[in-house]
Amino acid sequence: MPLWKRLLRLVALLILTPVFFLLGCQSRLIYFPNSYRAEYESQLRSAKGERVRFTTSQGAQTAFYIPPRTTAGGLPQTVWLCFAGNGSLALDWLAWTDDWDPNFAYLLVDYPSYGECAGKPSPGTIRESGKAAAEALAAHLHTPMTELQPHLAVLGHSLGSAAALMTAEELDVHRGVLLSPFTTMTDMGRIVLGWPLCHLNLHRFDNHKTLRHAAARPGARFVIFHGAEDEVIPMRMGQELAAAHPQTVTFHPVSGGHHNDLLNLISPQIGRAMEEVTREVKK
Structure with a gap:
């Protein structure tokens, strides 16, 4: 075989190997599912939490309903649908809910393959789970979804x-x-992998698009907190999302905040923001 052909094959191999690797192992590079340990069960009982079971295209799923700490009757003032970070689990939110308004209730949602949930995570299956979990909560509370x-x-x-x-x-x-x-998972890929490999992204989360839809609704109100020293997702991404919707989204930089310590650093501020968002929407 001529030398030029051998060189061409070598170049093609060098180019295609990372492409095939990224296409074949992409989910393992993005998602880090965990299972629950025994101590989570006692934490759930302490919070008077209840499992909310439902089924999606991925099979059996489990979310967790945490009722208000107050004894007021009827539907809770606000039910916060909570979604944890990549390496975390839904019940990890329990470490902070006691810091927040006792009138709030929470539905803690895991992703497919996380916690007690079957299946595989992807933008589509995560979207499906979030909607189905809320609908299952309505049934659990014996109330129509339109009222919840x-x-x-x-x-x-x-x-x-x-x-x-x-x-x-x-x-x-x-x-x-x-x-x-x-901002988008492709933008994250550009940071980690560079161009053009970032465009091999098959998990096209797009927070620009979804925030634009949510922020356009009447009475919309969102708050973004972002650590100034975030080593995983740069703060400029949170700033960019907020800047696109100055009338409905407020941005709070957190001096000295990193990616994984943000909740520990500003849990009280997060709680106050949750109260403000609730009050402003009800006006």
Whole structure:
């Protein structure tokens, strides 16, 4: 074989190997599912939480309903649909819910393959799970979805911000708090892999698009917090999302905040933002 042909094959191999690797192993590079340990069960009992079971195209799913700590009757003032970051689980939110308004209730949603949920995560299956979990909660509370919907708000961290916004889009929810959101998964790929490999992204989360839909609804109100020292998702992405909707989205930079310590650093501020979003929407 001529030398030029051998060189051409070598160049093709060098180019195609990372392409095939990224296409074949992309999910493993994006998602990091975890299972629950025994101590989570005692935490759930302490919070008087209840499992909300439902089924999607991915099979059996489980979310967790945490009722208000107050004893007021009827539907809760606000039910926060909570979506955790990539390496976290839904019940990890329990570490902070006690810091927040006791009138709030929470539906803590895991992604397919996370926690007690079957299946595989993707933008489509995560979107499906968020909507189905809220509908299952309506049935769990013995109330029509049309009556529960005005009580809903979304809360998400990192990947959970994308899940929160997709769920908001599905359910016509127009209030929420987002922590460390990215703009698009392709933009994240550009940071990690560079151009042009970033365009091999098959998991096309697009927070620009979903936030645009949610922010355009009457009475919409969102708050974004982002650590100034975030080493995973640069703060400029949160700033960019907020700047596109100055009338409905407020941005709060967190001095000294990183990606994984944000909730620990500003839990009280997050709680106040949740209260403000709720009050402003009700005006």
